[in-house]
Amino acid sequence: MFNRILVLCTGNICRSPVAEAMLRAGLPSKTIESAGLGALVDHPVDPIAAELALQSGLDVSQHSARQATIAMFRDADIILVMSEGQRTRVAEQDPAASGKTMLIGHWLPGRPDIPDPYKKSREAFAHVHQLLDDAVNAWLPRLK
Numbered sequence: 001m002f003n004r005i006l007v008l009c010t011g012n013i014c015r016s017p018v019a020e021a022m023l024r025a026g027l028p029s030k031t032i033e034s035a036g037l038g039a040l041v042d043h044p045v046d047p048i049a050a051e052l053a054l055q056s057g058l059d060v061s062q063h064s065a066r067q068a069t070i071a072m073f074r075d076a077d078i079i080l081v082m083s084e085g086q087r088t089r090v091a092e093q094d095p096a097a098s099g100k101t102m103l104i105g106h107w108l109p110g111r112p113d114i115p116d117p118y119k120k121s122r123e124a125f126a127h128v129h130q131l132l133d134d135a136v137n138a139w140l141p142r143l144k
Contacts, residue, residue: 004077005079006075008035009114012065013040015049078102
């Protein structure tokens with residue numbers, strides 16, 4: 001089963017920490033972590049992403065961005081990424097992880113990538129937040 005879930009994005013300050021918090025809320029007995037493939041190490045969650053998370057009842061105030069490592073890939077039972085490009089990057093870094101790396105948007109209609117809202121408008125962040133909420137809710141019954 002999927003007891004250790006790793007969520008990846010680029011900087012680990014917008015998408016993956018929010019998705020991590022959403023998954024933790026829905027799967028309290030699982031170990032859920034996030035990291036970035038090009039992390040802004042030690043940075044907090046972007047203020048707009050944090051505000052939207054808080055409005056959804058999620059606390060990301062203690063988050064500190066960290067860089068993804070091969071050890072993290074190997075420890076995870078499943079790795080959820082935001083885009084096909086990120087899926088490719090994980091496979092390049094650790095070919096053994098490719099079979100357990102999936103798009104977080106996999107179960108959404110059209111299996112969309114979740115776009116990066118970094119340095120974009122509040123509307124872009126709100127759109128991404130809704131996509132993440134929909135994607136996580138689609139994953140929850142499959143990860144229990």
